[in-house]
Amino acid sequence: MEQLQNQSVFSLDGKLALITGGGSGIGFDIARCMVQAGGRVVITGRRELPLQEAIAQLGERAHYMVNDVTERALLDDLVERIETMYGPIDTLVNNAGINMKKPALEVTDEDFDRIVHTNLNSVFSLTRACAKRMMARQRGSIIMISSMAAYYGIDRVAAYAASKSGVEGMVKVLASEFSGNGVRVNAIAPGFIETAMSKTAMGGDPDRFARAMRRTPMGKFGQPEDIGWAAVFLASEAAKYITGASLPVDGGNSIGF
Numbered sequence: 109m110e111q112l113q114n115q116s117v118f119s120l121d122g123k124l125a126l127i128t129g130g131g132s133g134i135g136f137d138i139a140r141c142m143v144q145a146g147g148r149v150v151i152t153g154r155r156e157l158p159l160q161e162a163i164a165q166l167g168e169r170a171h172y173m174v175n176d177v178t179e180r181a182l183l184d185d186l187v188e189r190i191e192t193m194y195g196p197i198d199t200l201v202n203n204a205g206i207n208m209k210k211p212a213l214e215v216t217d218e219d220f221d222r223i224v225h226t227n228l229n230s231v232f233s234l235t236r237a238c239a240k241r242m243m244a245r246q247r248g249s250i251i252m253i254s255s256m257a258a259y260y261g262i263d264r265v266a267a268y269a270a271s272k273s274g275v276e277g278m279v280k281v282l283a284s285e286f287s288g289n290g291v292r293v294n295a296i297a298p299g300f301i302e303t304a305m306s307k308t309a310m311g312g313d314p315d316r317f318a319r320a321m322r323r324t325p326m327g328k329f330g331q332p333e334d335i336g337w338a339a340v341f342l343a344s345e346a347a348k349y350i351t352g353a354s355l356p357v358d359g360g361n362s363i364g365f
């Protein structure tokens with residue numbers, strides 16, 4: 109009996125999540141874990157093929173929409189279409205993000221704007237589009253995929269760190285503004301997670317990899333599903349009194365750098 113009760117607290121039981129950038133990497137595993145926890149998902153991305161392939165693996169409780177989060181004027185319409193087709197969105201996961209490693213003096217204004225536009229400005233617009241509907245229903249969970257780069261001075265990611273720090277600040281304000289209307293807002297701050305993004309960032313350089321592992325007490329990269337299960341937790345009833353938090357999922361990076 110106790111086990112059944114625990115399962116129901118962590119279960120997503122038909123709840124619908126919108127996950128941006130869900131066709132690959134961390135976003136795909138967030139979708140996979142949410143489906144495994146009983147939820148339904150709509151994943152987005154700019155390219156149709158990876159989304160179709162993801163859906164084929166995730167099964168009938170998963171759907172996709174091709175969408176570029178940087179087209180901010182289209183995000184209200186995206187939310188409206190999803191809710192018309194699949195019902196109210198219970199959870200928004202702002203996962204889509206880009207990175208670029210360059211020394212700060214080589215970062216152009218265009219580079220900087222592109223990263224901040226994708227990782228921060230679009231996150232605000234999509235969050236606003238979902239939050240107004242969630243607040244009217246008096247329920248919802250919004251999860252931002254942030255980064256430990258928001259907290260530590262990691263070389264060559266000035267724009268990325270600025271965007272993720274912005275997300276972390278926004279989480280606290282939105283949590284405060286939305287909590288009276290039943291909407292929780294939290295972040296997950298991943299450490300080194302094995303995906304295409306982190307492989308590009310390491311550039312196949314064994315020294316860089318060794319340095320990253322020296323900073324990671326658990327001595328290994330995390331897997332995308334480690335972020336997926338954290339997202340399931342924050343979306344579930346088990347986290348019903350948690351808002352405005354940033355949860356590190358980083359093999360211990362945050363113990364000290």
Ligand code: NDP
Pocket residue numbers: 128129130131132133134135152153154155158175176177178202203204205206207226253254255256297298299300301302303304305306
């Ligand atoms: P990947 O590059 O592996 O995946 C990113 C996903 O986002 C892709 O599916 C991509 O699909 C999608 N995407 C990118 N730009 C857009 C856009 N404009 N509109 C819609 N979708 C987009 O990255 P990760 O899985 O590693 O990263 C996911 C999140 O986790 C990011 O926010 C990242 O900053 C964060 N993170 C990752 C860490 C890591 O070590 N991997 C560490 C800390 C944070 P498509 O190209 O088809 O659009």
